[in-house]
Amino acid sequence: MALIDDTRAILGDLIAFPTVSRDSNLELIAYAADRLGAAGARVHIQTDETGHKANLVASLGPETGGGVVLSGHSDVVPVEDQDWSSDPFELREEKGQLFGRGTCDMKGFIAATMAMAPHLGDLDLSRPVHICLTHDEEVGCLGARRLVEEIAGWDEKPSLAIIGEPTEMRIVEGHKGCCEYTTVFTGLEGHGSRPELGVNAVEYAVRYVTRLMELREMLKGRAPAQSRFEPPWSTLQVGRLAGGVAHNVIPGHASVDWELRPVSDADHRFVCEAIAAYARDDLLPAMREISADADIVTHVIGEVSGLEPVDDNEARRIVSALTGANGADVVAFGTEAGLFQKLGMSVVVCGPGSIAQAHKPDEFIEISQLSACLDMLQGLAGKLSTAR
Known part of the structure; x- marks a missing residue:
């Protein structure tokens, strides 16, 4: 079977697993483990604490360091309240396009790597490949x-990673981080006629938001010289403020949902340290003058590291040679790439499909994009083969 046909068949199987993030991905992981194990890979499954989710690492080639990671996420976004023309979990082909939830984001890349696995398994590789x-x-x-926490403990660590998010096979060497938080304020309820006897959680939340907005303005002045991002500075925004029950009741509880998209780890530390100090040194003492039980707690919803462009990037050089691309881009959307970069790995994002199709009804990927991805993977296999 031709590689593209095998890829199409595997993609159909992958799409049939409705791996929406709220649900288990174990059936897909088991399917991938069987296929990759049959291709000769050393398969390791890392199950989470719930037992309903898992990562998979399938390694081919020598058991040495300096390996190449080909990484993709198995989960997809929901399809509820979207107007699909066909079953989103059944692959449909029409006019050179393959439709289904996750086709471009990012089961297309996964299918291509799985189709390539038997061919990689047949080669005498100079360095390992980790799917x-x-x-x-x-x-x-x-x-x-x-996963990266576990890889950090490996004796023989990989040195290069290609994250196959949909970039239309363009090379992406940078994106901002995405950090999401919910800060919860616990005050003291009371009658609205005696506000001095209560701790108004909403009022303290507003003061907290005001400080966030001051920090947002300060971030503009910290934009790196020659920043290629749009806008060039780290951004901060408040998505939701909730609290209170009635006009005449001092609210005892409030919460603020906010996000930071840093261009650097330094900006991330700057904001988090500054807002934590403000809550600790200014807001909490005032709140606890009235109620010892008053509190401010920030919950981390997600902290996704950005991918910082670097001058010396082996992954960029290799993928550029394989795809013929001149130069590399930065993008607005986030990926897992920064997490691998933090391990000291050389990283790029490059994969089939367009981000414009991701998360939408009738999500699709062009078959020509899958073919281009397979060309890159075949070129990588040739580069790593000791027989070349």
């Missing part, structure tokens, strides 16, 4: 965060 499938990327890169 990685992760869970819960769409809700905070939860699986990848656990």
Whole structure:
């Protein structure tokens, strides 16, 4: 069977697993483990604490360091309230396009790597190839965060990673991080006629938001020289403020949902340290003058590291040679790439399909995009083969 036909068949199987982030991905992982194991891969499954989600690492080639990671997330976004023309979990082909939830984001890349696995298994490789499938990327890169923690403990660590998010096979060498938080305020309820006897959680939440907005303005002045991002600085925004029950009741509880998209780890630390200090040194003492039980707690919903462009990037050089691409881009959307970069790996994002189709009804991928991805993977196999 031709590689593209095998890829199409595997993609159909993958799409049939409705791996929406809220649900288990274990059936897909078991399917991938069987196929990759049959291709000669050394398969390791990392199950999460719930037992309902798992990552997979399938390694081919020598058991040495310096390996190449090909990584994709197995979860997809929901399809409820979307107007699909056909069953989103059944692959449909029409006019050179393959439709289904996850076709471009990002089961198309996974299918291509799985189709290539038997061919990689037949080669005498100069360095290992690690096919990685992760869970819960769409809700905070939860699986990848656990996976890189495990990889950090390997004696023989990989040195290069290609994250196959949909870029239309363009090379992406940078994106901002995405950090989401919910800050909860516990005050003291009371009658609205005696506000001095209560701790108004909403009022303290507003003061907290005001400080966030001050920090947002400060971030503009911290934009790196020659930043290629749009906008060039780290951004901060408040998505939701909730609290209170009635006009005449001092609210005892409030919450603020906010996000930070940093261009650098330094900006992330700057904001988190500054807002934590404000809550600790300014807000909490005032609240606890009235109620010792008053509190401010920030919950981390997700912290996804950005991918920072670097001058010396082996992954960029290799993928550029394989695809013929000149230069590399930065993008607005986030990926798991920064987590691998934090391990000291050389990383790029490059995969089939367009991000414009992701998360939409009638999501699709062009068959020509899958073919281009297979060309890149075949070129990589040739480059790693000792017989070349």
